[in-house]
Amino acid sequence: MEKRVVFRHRTLPWLLLAPQLAITLVFFFWPAGQAMWQSFRMEDPFGLASQFVGLDNFIELFSNAEYLASFRTTAWFSALVAAGGLAISLLLAVMADRVVRGAAVYKTLLIWPYAVAAAVAGVLWLFLFSPSVGILAVGMMRLGLAWNPRLDGGDAMALIVFASIWKQVSYNFLFFLAGLQSIPKSLIEAAAIDGAGPARRFWTIVFPLLSPTTFFLLVINFIYAFFDTFAVIDVVTQGGPGHATDILVYKVYNAGFKGLDLGSSAAQSVILMLIVIALTAIQFRYVDRKVNY
Numbered sequence: 001m002e003k004r005v006v007f008r009h010r011t012l013p014w015l016l017l018a019p020q021l022a023i024t025l026v027f028f029f030w031p032a033g034q035a036m037w038q039s040f041r042m043e044d045p046f047g048l049a050s051q052f053v054g055l056d057n058f059i060e061l062f063s064n065a066e067y068l069a070s071f072r073t074t075a076w077f078s079a080l081v082a083a084g085g086l087a088i089s090l091l092l093a094v095m096a097d098r099v100v101r102g103a104a105v106y107k108t109l110l111i112w113p114y115a116v117a118a119a120v121a122g123v124l125w126l127f128l129f130s131p132s133v134g135i136l137a138v139g140m141m142r143l144g145l146a147w148n149p150r151l152d153g154g155d156a157m158a159l160i161v162f163a164s165i166w167k168q169v170s171y172n173f174l175f176f177l178a179g180l181q182s183i184p185k186s187l188i189e190a191a192a193i194d195g196a197g198p199a200r201r202f203w204t205i206v207f208p209l210l211s212p213t214t215f216f217l218l219v220i221n222f223i224y225a226f227f228d229t230f231a232v233i234d235v236v237t238q239g240g241p242g243h244a245t246d247i248l249v250y251k252v253y254n255a256g257f258k259g260l261d262l263g264s265s266a267a268q269s270v271i272l273m274l275i276v277i278a279l280t281a282i283q284f285r286y287v288d289r290k291v292n293y
Contacts, residue, residue: 032273034266035266035269035270035273036266036270037266038050038262038263038266039057039058039263039266039267039269039270040052040053040054040055040057040263041053041263042056042057042263043262043263045260045262053263057263057264057266057267058267058271060264061264061267061268061271066243066246067251067268069243070243070246070247070248070251071248073157073243073244073245073246073247074226074247074248076157077157077160077161077164077225077229077245077247078222078225078226078247080161081161081164081165081168081221081224081225081229082218082221082222082225084161084165085164085165085168085169085172085221086172086214086217086218086221088165088169089169089172089173089176089217090172090176090210090214092110092169092173092176093173093176093177093179093180094176094180094202094206096110096173096177097177097180097181107177110169110170110173111170111173111174112170113166113167113169113170114167114168114170114171114174116167117231118167118228118229118230118231118232119231119232119234119235121163121166121167121232122160122163122231122232122233122234122235122236123235124163125159125162125163125166125232125236126159126163126235126236129147129149129159131147131148131149131150149236149237149241150240150241151241152241153241153242153244153245154244156236156237156240156241156244156245157244157245159236159237160229160232160233160236160237160245163232163236164224164225164229164232167229167232168221168224171220172217172221175213175216175217176210176213176217178213179209179210179212179213180206180210183205183206183209183210187205187209188201188205188206191204191205215283215287218283218287219280219283219284222276222279222280222283223276223280226247226248226249226272226275226276227249227276229247229249230249230250230253233245233247233250234250234253239251239254248268248271248272248275249272251268252265252268252269252272253265255268
């Protein structure tokens, strides 16, 4: 029997929801509405005077080759961060689920990176792979491997992808580990008795049962790559070299805070918001069909 809470007063549920509704309205819907309003206007750098310009900000953006190129950069970056982060996290979760001795220590060490701020994560990876002082970068150069994220766009992209994955891998690991531990062991034991090997048991039993968790993390990781990686990019590459790592969210910052073009920055934020909404809707529409609940 499903247990349901019955409130004696009709206003009590709304009072309980009021704090969360207020936070959502103040920090999500209000800023989104302001961004949409400013995207149709041209404002001075101090926001003291504005003029309605209609779709001029959007037309100017889509006629800018640099801005259009950032779509491709963002797509590559987001796909690499989401796919790499999920694959590594799933591998670590499967390994942690099999550990018998020292399991608590092993899991705690894997969770720690999530407590590190994104900017700090960027600084750590920047020091490790800095061409002049980075331990790993110097070692790579001694082995004859060319590495310079300050001059090579591919190296810079690889560096921010690694840093972003490392920052998010703990979050994914927690959900995958919880999903693995909720799978009935009797199913896996029955498959082993039937002669299924470890790989077959994983792909035919474990992974399908993890599909709700995987789908949830896929959506979360795409949103993370679009928005929450700003601090990593700002610390490590500042969008360079040559706009090689200038993704959409960093262009919003450049236009609004460095270029002081508030109208263009607002228009870019609206476009970014619509892209994320569209990607999430597509994932729920098509990817969700392959999820086994």
